[in-house]
Amino acid sequence: MRRPRTTLTVLTVALAAGLSACASESGPPALTWYINPDNGGQEEIARICSEEAEGEYVIETSLLPRDAASQREQLARRLAASDTSIDIMSLDPPFIPELAAADFLAPVPDELQETEDVVQGAVDSATWDGELVSVPFWANTQLLWYRKSVAEEAGLDMDQPVTWEQLIEAAADQDLLLGVQGTKAESLTVWINALIASAGGEVISNPEAPSDEVELDLDSDAGRAAAEVLQTIGQERLAGSGFPTADENASMNLFRGDDGSFMVNWPFVWPAINDSNPEIVEDIGWAIYPQMEEGTDAAPPVGGINLGVSAFSEHVDAAYDAVACIVRPEHQAEYFVTNGNPPSSIEAYDDERVAEEFPMAETIRESLELAVPRPQTPFYNEVSIGLQETWHPPAAVDPEQTPASSAEFITAVLRDERLL
Numbered sequence: 001m002r003r004p005r006t007t008l009t010v011l012t013v014a015l016a017a018g019l020s021a022c023a024s025e026s027g028p029p030a031l032t033w034y035i036n037p038d039n040g041g042q043e044e045i046a047r048i049c050s051e052e053a054e055g056e057y058v059i060e061t062s063l064l065p066r067d068a069a070s071q072r073e074q075l076a077r078r079l080a081a082s083d084t085s086i087d088i089m090s091l092d093p094p095f096i097p098e099l100a101a102a103d104f105l106a107p108v109p110d111e112l113q114e115t116e117d118v119v120q121g122a123v124d125s126a127t128w129d130g131e132l133v134s135v136p137f138w139a140n141t142q143l144l145w146y147r148k149s150v151a152e153e154a155g156l157d158m159d160q161p162v163t164w165e166q167l168i169e170a171a172a173d174q175d176l177l178l179g180v181q182g183t184k185a186e187s188l189t190v191w192i193n194a195l196i197a198s199a200g201g202e203v204i205s206n207p208e209a210p211s212d213e214v215e216l217d218l219d220s221d222a223g224r225a226a227a228e229v230l231q232t233i234g235q236e237r238l239a240g241s242g243f244p245t246a247d248e249n250a251s252m253n254l255f256r257g258d259d260g261s262f263m264v265n266w267p268f269v270w271p272a273i274n275d276s277n278p279e280i281v282e283d284i285g286w287a288i289y290p291q292m293e294e295g296t297d298a299a300p301p302v303g304g305i306n307l308g309v310s311a312f313s314e315h316v317d318a319a320y321d322a323v324a325c326i327v328r329p330e331h332q333a334e335y336f337v338t339n340g341n342p343p344s345s346i347e348a349y350d351d352e353r354v355a356e357e358f359p360m361a362e363t364i365r366e367s368l369e370l371a372v373p374r375p376q377t378p379f380y381n382e383v384s385i386g387l388q389e390t391w392h393p394p395a396a397v398d399p400e401q402t403p404a405s406s407a408e409f410i411t412a413v414l415r416d417e418r419l420l
Contacts, residue, residue: 093125121302121371136344179251179263195226197299223403234395302371386410
């Protein structure tokens with residue numbers, strides 16, 4: 001017999017016993033906010049919002065693991081066991097559909113459904129099956145970072161959009177290297193999805209379908225164009241010998257070295273390079289993510305954190321009141337300048353401190369309006385790992401074979417015919 005397909009089925013039993021709410025017997029309800037690691041910014045916001053609540057509630061924080069996959073596993077296990085001790089969760093957007101489809105998220109109230117002040121990429125990442133199922137908190141995107149001297153030598157006008165073909169040509173002509181992420185990890189999925197979306201395609205054409213009906217759209221012109229970019233950079237060694245294991249930090253290290261030219265990466269690189277390599281800061285510029293085809297808007301990656309409220313919380317209304325406080329524009333602006341995580345609120349970008357600390361803030365905001373989420377499917381974990389297994393190492397990617405074989409493999413996994 002085929003077992004029912006759900007990414008959470010195996011998680012339900014282990015923690016079913018012994019999990020209960022830990023609210024105080026007296027005094028205001030204690031709301032537990034499960035936060036992702038940062039530099040203390042979420043704890044500070046929790047303190048401020050607790051004070052402003054004036055006894056209505058107190059927000060306590062509990063730290064999740066550092067990597068997103070482990071965060072997903074911990075929360076999924078506890079939610080599958082109907083753990084009432086979870087109130088608010090900082091959620092990595094790709095895993096939100098899985099939790100929403102399992103009815104683990106409390107409905108977002110009407111007063112938090114308004115998204116006029118939220119960048120489009122964050123809205124899309126917080127949405128499942130046509131509904132806003134989480135509340136955008138901070139949003140992230142990748143920019144194209146470049147060495148001004150290299151762009152000038154190549155004759156590129158960086159005030160105008162540039163293409164991957166132009167970047168590849170410029171790096172090759174000057175015997176320099178590109179900062180891209182080729183390691184077998186989530187960063188590779190991020191890149192593949194952005195390339196396919198920028199070429200006008202999508203990884204999954206029906207992301208809301210059940211597992212045995214999901215249709216992979218990799219074997220397409222967009223999929224083959226994406227594969228060609230990986231193949232070219234890998235086979236021509238344009239990302240260095242460490243390309244197959246290069247993550248975001250490795251890409252940054254390559255970019256700030258003597259062979260650096262262009263890089264796609266998250267905004268964390270700006271303060272990092274300022275601290276470690278101030279001598280090259282004047283030679284660094286930034287722009288919107290590269291286009292796949294000249295004249296067609298790029299679809300940059302979108303990341304960040306959305307806030308979800310557990311359907312098993314005993315204080316759903318209070319939790320959403322707390323969420324409304326947490327995501328206020330002034331808190332998002334403060335979080336950006338102190339922790340380096342860009343706001344999802346458009347208004348927050350008007351804060352003078354934001355432009356002072358991050359002179360590329362307006363480019364980040366523009367990028368987030370163009371950004372496209374990774375596949376919004378409850379089976380994202382299988383899809384992402386499947387892409388990593390079949391598109392790695394990048395030099396071995398074949399535009400005529402990899403997209404088709406990748407689609408076949410992931411489809412078989414979703415139908416329980418293959419194992420990851």
